[in-house]
Amino acid sequence: MKVAIYSYYPNDETRAVIERLTTALNKAHLPIDDQHPDVVVSVGGDGTLLSAFHHYRAELAKIRFVGLHTGHLGFYTDWRDYETDQLVNSLAHDNGESVSYPLLDINITYKGETAPHQFLALNEATVKKAAKTLVCDVYIKDQLLERFRGDGLCFSTPTGSTGYNKSLGGAVIHPGIEAIQMAEIASINNRVFRTLGASFIIGKDEWVTLRSEDADNFAISCDQFLTPERLVKEITFKVSQQRIYFAEYRHTAFWQRVRESFIGDVL
Known part of the structure; x- marks a missing residue:
């Protein structure tokens, strides 16, 4: 499986996350291919993932996305910046499952x-x-x-x-x-x-x-x-x-995202 790492105007924190992610992918013998990937890991926020979506628009049917957030969790990001090793482990044991959005x-x-x-x-x-x-x-x-x-x-x-x-x-x-x-x-x-x-x-x-x-x-x-x-x-x-596909390693339920983003703890 080929993996692309995508970021949009990365700051120092994001560059450090990309370096850790790159090291972990190489250690797991997962090839990095920014041209024709099977999975795109977006490093940043929801805006970065939107940019990644448009960058790979021509290959949407062949690609699954993963969002790795360098801040708080967003609507399209299920992983945090300190979870690069866990994410790479999921990529290494990928079974092809996905969830898609209109x-x-x-x-x-x-x-x-x-x-x-x-x-x-x-x-x-x-x-x-x-x-x-x-x-x-x-x-x-x-x-x-x-x-x-x-x-x-x-x-x-x-x-x-x-x-x-x-x-x-x-x-x-x-x-x-x-x-x-x-x-x-x-x-x-x-x-x-x-x-x-x-x-x-x-x-x-x-x-x-x-x-x-x-x-x-x-x-x-x-x-x-x-x-x-x-x-x-x-x-x-x-x-x-067309639809967008996300790798379903651990996918946060939509209404949970809504509650966490707009309401917070209710008890």
Whole structure:
């Protein structure tokens, strides 16, 4: 089994963890291959794992991820920085088991083009305007729902529902449900302009399309990355047919992660 070690702008602490991990992998005779790995060990935090996901996007079906956190545990990290030896032991006795999460497909059609540009998100995608109110028609399966006016819209996966979506008042969704969620960002609601005024959830057999009367420059993000700013004709969001896979050596249950992240000890 080939292992890749991935880090994003590592600090001194993270570099020390990578050195210990590298030494332990070599001692266990586990080859390190950053090009075509079977398992990617992300060393850092949830942001680092998001970066690793995008870095290895082309090989998602062949790769399982492991998150090793250099701080407190996150939603995608099951191992701590002082557990490198235990992690390598699990890698050495790997049995191929995994757990997978749904992803978000974003298809952007730019003005003057017919073929959409495809993007993928593990957490969420947002659509905003740089300096003006976002105005667009929202369709569900090509049926008009509303004309949205406001600061923007957030589309999240189940695991991403605990992030920006939650701060917008959206629901937390278990990743066992294949769905995406749309949450409004400061919508305008008065006697003239109306929106649903609440987040909504759609399943894998539906999709949401945003259309503007005139092609416009939207600021579109996929996780922590911005897409190129160009004139956009329409954007479609749906549950992806791809999934992300995590090596299931010891996988923290989703609701346990939610409790530890937002509630803490209850007794």
